[in-house]
Amino acid sequence: MNTFGQIFRISIFGESHGKSVGVTVDGCPPGIDLCEEDMLEDLARRQAGAKGTTPRKEKDLPEIISGVFNGKTTGAPITVVFRNENTRSKDYSQLKVVPRPGHADFVALKKYRGFNDYRGGGHFSGRLTLALVAAGVIAKKIISQVKIAAKLIEAGGQNNIEKAVDEALKKRESIGGIVTCSAKGIPIGWGEPFFDSIEAVISHLVFSIPAIKGIEFGSGFQAAKMTGSEHNDEIIDPEGRTKTNHAGGINGGISNGNELVFRVAVKPTSSISLPQETINLKTRQTEQLKIKGRHDACIALRVPVVLEAVTAIALADFKLIVK
Numbered sequence: 001m002n003t004f005g006q007i008f009r010i011s012i013f014g015e016s017h018g019k020s021v022g023v024t025v026d027g028c029p030p031g032i033d034l035c036e037e038d039m040l041e042d043l044a045r046r047q048a049g050a051k052g053t054t055p056r057k058e059k060d061l062p063e064i065i066s067g068v069f070n071g072k073t074t075g076a077p078i079t080v081v082f083r084n085e086n087t088r089s090k091d092y093s094q095l096k097v098v099p100r101p102g103h104a105d106f107v108a109l110k111k112y113r114g115f116n117d118y119r120g121g122g123h124f125s126g127r128l129t130l131a132l133v134a135a136g137v138i139a140k141k142i143i144s145q146v147k148i149a150a151k152l153i154e155a156g157g158q159n160n161i162e163k164a165v166d167e168a169l170k171k172r173e174s175i176g177g178i179v180t181c182s183a184k185g186i187p188i189g190w191g192e193p194f195f196d197s198i199e200a201v202i203s204h205l206v207f208s209i210p211a212i213k214g215i216e217f218g219s220g221f222q223a224a225k226m227t228g229s230e231h232n233d234e235i236i237d238p239e240g241r242t243k244t245n246h247a248g249g250i251n252g253g254i255s256n257g258n259e260l261v262f263r264v265a266v267k268p269t270s271s272i273s274l275p276q277e278t279i280n281l282k283t284r285q286t287e288q289l290k291i292k293g294r295h296d297a298c299i300a301l302r303v304p305v306v307l308e309a310v311t312a313i314a315l316a317d318f319k320l321i322v323k
Helices: 036-046 089-096 105-111 119-124 126-142 161-171 198-206 220-225 299-322
Strands: 009-014 020-026 063-066 078-083 147-155 177-184 212-217 260-266 276-280 285-289
Touching: 009 126, 020 126, 036 126, 036 299, 078 126, 105 119, 119 126, 126 299, 147 161, 147 299, 177 299, 198 212, 198 260, 198 299, 212 220, 260 299
Parallel strands: none
Antiparallel strands: 009 020, 020 078, 063 078, 147 177, 177 260, 212 260, 276 285
């Protein structure tokens, strides 16, 4: 489904080369200052244009069509729309019978019995992250006491990100990366044990970002190599502050008052300029495919702001649930 959340509920819609993409946010409290200009800074961080990102440039201008009156949220559902303008749908005409390796083309065709919009990846496109960023801006206003920051710390297995991107461009290849995210100022007590733990809810949302293949909180997989005495975070004051933060700010699925810390793994962009082998569903024979269109060499460059957004969405829902 395309809806997420218990109280702060988001529903995303649209396709990459359709008329528009957007989001409807339900459950936002009334009286919050909100206008289109509030979204521009985060949307600009997500935009293409930098080296290693797609040449496709869209204005990405948000249009709030409901839920805001006189610059304040009304308590009714908020719908934000982004018009698609810079499309080249002819680049994707062959994908109905020749699915791209690594993409959702094949499974989308089978799941939706051929009725899916395959242009630019359709509803599976990373362009839908615009909707997540817009919802994240609203969520950040609800949890204004929490400061969220994400950063790309590694690309193509290198800490020198610019060098890694240059090498990928020269090879006509794509590369992945690792993005770290932290959130300061979360009160003690957000989250639930087991199915609605902070880790579970954030992870659920994180995997709505195309290209995410892994997530770890605190010391993550390194914890498997540690002893209990090494991994346990000693509590040093009555407010729950700890000497270390191997738990990443979470115990028992619940925020412990320390900084929330997690990392995600972003896979290489599936569309590359190099020829690849795939199946022709019409002839039922394998053939060589050279992908046309405009694509990111390193999609991880554009992930940090989206990661901040989904974190804010999860935390906003937790805050409203606690109330």
